[in-house]
Amino acid sequence: TDMMFYVTEEGPETNRVVLRGRLDVAGCEVAETPFSAAVGSVGRHAMLDVSGLDFVGSLGLRMLITVARALQRRERVMVIFGAQPAGLEVFETVSLDQMIPVFATEAEARAHLGL
Numbered sequence: 001t002d003m004m005f006y007v008t009e010e011g012p013e014t015n016r017v018v019l020r021g022r023l024d025v026a027g028c029e030v031a032e033t034p035f036s037a038a039v040g041s042v043g044r045h046a047m048l049d050v051s052g053l054d055f056v057g058s059l060g061l062r063m064l065i066t067v068a069r070a071l072q073r074r075e076r077v078m079v080i081f082g083a084q085p086a087g088l089e090v091f092e093t094v095s096l097d098q099m100i101p102v103f104a105t106e107a108e109a110r111a112h113l114g115l
Contacts, residue, residue, distance in 0.1 A: 003027030023060025051082030
């Protein structure tokens, strides 16, 4: 599956970002620059729906962490929700939740952001 994402506004300070496909080498080549521009440099919180991600590789993790750090510099937060079991296992293996809050459900992600 090709990598794609789309962004919608959720309230005045937050974007909802839906990711679909594979965050592998090819997916990151396609998505990294537009994702960084659309999510990392807009000064809005980012709530990532990763339920449609079929695969997350090391480059995909790096992309997410890089954008999360860019948001932190702007005093904004990235949260992730909806990971499939394989993705959740990858996130736990690398302790992603120490850098980006990871939630099972959208409700928990929204509550974390005060939505």
